[in-house]
Amino acid sequence: MLQRSSMGSIALAAVVWMTSAAAQAFDESKYPDWSGQWRRTSGIQWDASKRLGRAQQAPLTPEYQAIFEASLADQAAGGQGNDPTYKCIPAGMPRIMTVVFPMEIIISPKTTYILFDYSTPRRIYTDGRSWPKDLDLQPTFLGYSIGKWVDEDRDGRYGALEVETRGMKGPRSFEASGIPLHQDNQTVVKERITLDNANRDVLLNDITTIDNALTRPWTVTKKYRREHNPIWYQNDCSEDNHHVTIGNENYFLSADGDLMPAKKDQPAPDLKYFKQSRK
Amino acid sequence: MRNSIGSFALAAAMIAAAVGAQAFDQTKYPDWSGQWRRPSGVGNQWDTSRPPRQGQAPLTPEYQAIYEANLKDQAAGGQGTDPTYICIPDGMPRAMNVIFPMEIIIQPIVTHVMIEYLSMLRRIYTDGRDWPENVEPSFMGYSIGKWLDEGGRGRYDVLQVETRNLKGPRSFDASGIPLHADNQTVVKERIYVDKADPNILHDEVTTIDNALTRPWTVTKNYHRERNPVWVEAICAEGNQHVRIGNENYMLSADGYLMPAKKGQAPPDLRYFDRTRK
Numbered sequence: 372m373l374q375r376s377s378m379g380s381i382a383l384a385a386v387v388w389m390t391s392a393a394a395q396a397f398d399e400s401k402y403p404d405w406s407g408q409w410r411r412t413s414g415i416q417w418d419a420s421k422r423l424g425r426a427q428q429a430p431l432t433p434e435y436q437a438i439f440e441a442s443l444a445d446q447a448a449g450g451q452g453n454d455p456t457y458k459c460i461p462a463g464m465p466r467i468m469t470v471v472f473p474m475e476i477i478i479s480p481k482t483t484y485i486l487f488d489y490s491t492p493r494r495i496y497t498d499g500r501s502w503p504k505d506l507d508l509q510p511t512f513l514g515y516s517i518g519k520w521v522d523e524d525r526d527g528r529y530g531a532l533e534v535e536t537r538g539m540k541g542p543r544s545f546e547a548s549g550i551p552l553h554q555d556n557q558t559v560v561k562e563r564i565t566l567d568n569a570n571r572d573v574l575l576n577d578i579t580t581i582d583n584a585l586t587r588p589w590t591v592t593k594k595y596r597r598e599h600n601p602i603w604y605q606n607d608c609s610e611d612n613h614h615v616t617i618g619n620e621n622y623f624l625s626a627d628g629d630l631m632p633a634k635k636d637q638p639a640p641d642l643k644y645f646k647q648s649r650k
Numbered sequence: 651m652r653n654s655i656g657s658f659a660l661a662a663a664m665i666a667a668a669v670g671a672q673a674f675d676q677t678k679y680p681d682w683s684g685q686w687r688r689p690s691g692v693g694n695q696w697d698t699s700r701p702p703r704q705g706q707a708p709l710t711p712e713y714q715a716i717y718e719a720n721l722k723d724q725a726a727g728g729q730g731t732d733p734t735y736i737c738i739p740d741g742m743p744r745a746m747n748v749i750f751p752m753e754i755i756i757q758p759i760v761t762h763v764m765i766e767y768l769s770m771l772r773r774i775y776t777d778g779r780d781w782p783e784n785v786e787p788s789f790m791g792y793s794i795g796k797w798l799d800e801g802g803r804g805r806y807d808v809l810q811v812e813t814r815n816l817k818g819p820r821s822f823d824a825s826g827i828p829l830h831a832d833n834q835t836v837v838k839e840r841i842y843v844d845k846a847d848p849n850i851l852h853d854e855v856t857t858i859d860n861a862l863t864r865p866w867t868v869t870k871n872y873h874r875e876r877n878p879v880w881v882e883a884i885c886a887e888g889n890q891h892v893r894i895g896n897e898n899y900m901l902s903a904d905g906y907l908m909p910a911k912k913g914q915a916p917p918d919l920r921y922f923d924r925t926r927k
Contacts, residue, residue: 397674459737459886477755477762484755486762489769491882511882605769605788609737609885615892618905628895631921639922644908645915 397480402520402529403566405476408601409574411593415471417545418591424548435551435584442549449634451614451621453549455542458616459608461490463512463543464536465560465580468593472606483518483532489606495534502537510540510556536560545580553583572597674758679797679806680843682754685878686851689871694747696822697868707827713861720826727911729891729898730826733819736893737885739768741789741820742813743837743855746870750883761795761809767883774811787817787833813837822857830860849874 413419421427424443431439442452451457461467467490477484485493495518506515515538520529537559543552552558559581567573576593613624614633617640623633630640692698697705709717720730729735740747750766763772774795785792792815797806818833829835836858844850853870890901891910894917902908907917 397676399674461882461884477757479755484762484764486764486771487769488771491766491768492764492771494880509879509881512884513882602782602785603773604786605739605771605790607739607769607789609768615894617892617901617907624894625921629918629921630894637922639919640907642907642916642919644902644906 399478400528402478404571405478405566405574408473408475408598408603409470409595410473410598411470412573412596413594415469415547417466417469417550419593420591423546424550427546427548427550429545429550430586430589431550431584432586435553438551438584439549442551446549449632449637451549451633453542453544453551454547455544456547456608457612457614457621459612460542461512463541464493464514464516464539464558465562465578466543466545467493467513468562468576468578469546470593470595473598473601473603474595475601475603488603489608495532497532506538510538512540512543514539514558514560531563531565534560534562534564536562551584552580555583558582567594572599676756677805679756681848682756682843682851683876684753685875685880686748686752686754686872687875688748689873692871694749694824696744696747696827698870699868702823703825705823705825705827707822708863708866709827709861710863713828713830716828716861717826720828724826727909727914729910731819731828732821732824732826734821734824734885735889735891735898737768737889738819739770739789741818742772742791742816742835743857744820744822745770745772745790746839746853746855747823748870748872751875751878751880752872753878766880768885774809776809781814785815787815789817789820791816791835791837807842809839809841811837811839811841813839828861829857832860835859849876 414423416423416427417429418427429439438453442454446452456462462469462471467487470487472488475486477486481496481498483495483497485495491513493513493516495516497518497520500517502517503515514536516534516536518532518534521531521533522529523531539556539558541552541554541556544550545552561579561581563577565575567575574595574597576595577590578593579588579590581588615622615624615630620637620640621633622637622640623631625631693702695702695705696707700706707717716731724730734740739745740749745765748765752766753764755762755764759775759777761774761776763774765771770790772790772793774793776795776797779794781794782792791813793811793813795809795811798808798810799806801807814836816833816835818829818831820829821827822829838856838858840854842852844852851872851874853872854867855870856865856867858865892899892901892907897914897917898910899914899917900908900910
C-alpha cells in the first residue's frame with residue numbers, strides 16, 4: 372500500500388513536472404523546422420513561372436489593365452510607372468514575399484515572425500485572436516496577419532501555416548513592372564506555407580491575392596531555398612538611392628551628384644522658391 | 651517493486667531528456683517579451699540623463715571641432731553630421747535610443763532585437779561563435795552575446811553583448827555627436843530587467859570609439875507594453891528632405907524644391923541644359 376502510494380506520488384510528481392515544463396517551455400517538436408535563411412529561387416517577378424511584366428497575364432480588370440499599360444509606357448520612357456519602391460517605400464504585401472533579399476522565419480507559439488533584411492518584420496499572430504476593430508484606421512504596407520497552424524497528416528506536428536492578411540495601405544504593386552493593386556487598398560492575401568515533401572530545404576508559399584483590381588483571386592506559388600549557414604547582409608534602400616522625387620516627377624542623381632533627367636526631354640524642376648528666397 | 655519504480659524513473663528521465671532535446675527551455679531565459687518603448691518625456695538624445703544637446707560627449711579636440719561645426723550648420727538649417735535625415739539607419743549604438751518601439755526574441759542561438767524602423771534588425775549570436783572573417787560591415791554591426799546568471803538562480807538574467815564591424819556615417823543622436831570616420835567603433839552592452847520592476851529594461855551601453863577620449867557609458871531605460879500595437883514607421887514615406895550632391899534641400903508642401911538654409915544656392919541643373927541642346 373505504502374509502495375503503491377509512493378509510486379502514485381512519483382507518477383503524479385512526474386506528470387506535474389512534465390505539465391509544468393510543457394507550460395513554460397516552447398515545444399519545438401510540435402512545429403516544423405523552418406530555421407535558417409530562405410532565398411528566392413527565381414527572379415523578382417510575381418508569378419515565378421512567367422516573365423516579368425505583360426507575360427504575367429495578371430487577371431486585371433479593364434480599368435486596371437489600362438493603368439498597367441500606362442505604367443509600362445511610362446517605364447519604357449524612363450519613368451517608374453506604378454512601381455512605388457524606387458523611392459524606398461516598402462514593397463508591402465503581397466510583394467514582400469517575392470523575397471528579393473533573404474528572409475528568416477522565427478516560430479513561437481503566439482506569433483510567427485518573418486524577418487527581412489530590408490524591411491520591418493511581418494508578425495503572423497497564431498494565438499487565435501480576431502481582427503482588430505480599428506484595422507482600417509492604421510493600415511500598413513505589410514498589413515495585419517492572422518495565422519493558423521495545420522497538422523494535415525495528423526502526425527502530431529504542424530505541417531502548414533495558413534495566413535490571412537488584411538489592413539494594408541498603398542501604393543503597392545505586385546512587381547517592378549508595376550502590375551497594380553487597387554487604390555482602395557481592400558486587398559486580402561491568403562497564404563499557405565509548407566515545406567516541400569520531397570525536399571525539406573525548399574519552402575513553398577501558395578499565395579492568393581484577392582483585390583478589386585483583379586477579375587478573380589490570383590494564386591501563385593513562391594519557392595524558397597534554405598541556406599543552413601547563412602550570412603546576412605543589411606540592405607538599406609536609402610543608402611545609395613539615385614532616384615529623387617520632386618512633386619510628381621522622378622529625377623536621377625548623376626554619379627557626380629547633380630540632378631539629371633530620368634526621361635528624354637524631361638523639364639528641369641521649377642525652382643520658384645529659390646527665386647523667392649533671393650528677393 | 652523496486653524495479654518498477656526504477657523503470658518508471660528511467661522512463662521519466664528519458665521523456666525529460668527527449669523534451670529537453672527538442673524543446674527550447676524558456677525557463678532558463680528571462681522574460682523580455684512584449685514591446686519596449688523609451689520612457690515618455692525622453693527624447694532621442696544619447697545621454698538621457700541630460701536634456702537634448704546638453705550632453706557632455708568626451709570627444710577628442712578634432713571631433714569636438716567637427717561637432718561644433720555641425721551644430722552651426724544645424725542652426726543655419728542644415729543637418730550637420732546627422733545622416734539619418736535621408737533615411738539612413740541609425741546604426742549602432744544610436745539604434746538603442748529606440749525611437750520607435752523594440753521587440754526582443756530570445757532563442758538559444760541568437761537573440762533578435764527588432765526595432766520598428768527601416769531595416770534596424772539586430773542579431774545577437776549567443777552560440778559561442780568567434781568574430782567572423784570577411785563579413786561586410788553594416789550600420790547595425792555584428793553582435794556576439796553571452797548570457798549570465800548573476801543572481802545565481804539558475805536562470806539567465808543579463809545579456810552581455812559586444813558589437814563590432816560597423817560602417818558609417820553614424821552619429822550618437824540627432825544633434826550630430828559624431829563617431830569616428832574610421833568606423834572602428836566597439837559597443838559593449840549589459841541588458842537586464844530592473845530588479846524592482848520587471849517592466850523596465852536597462853541597457854548599459856559603453857561606446858569605445860576613436861572620436862572619444864575615453865569609453866562613454868550611458869544607461870538606456872525602456873518600459874514594457876504587454877499588449878502592444880505595432881505601427882509601421884517608414885522614413886521614406888513623406889520625407890521632405892532631398893539630398894542633391896552635398897546639399898540638403900527641402901520639398902515644399904506643394905511639391906517644389908526649396909532651400910533648407912537661408913541664401914542657399916539652387917542645385918546645378920547643367921544636365922538639363924545639355925538634354926535641351
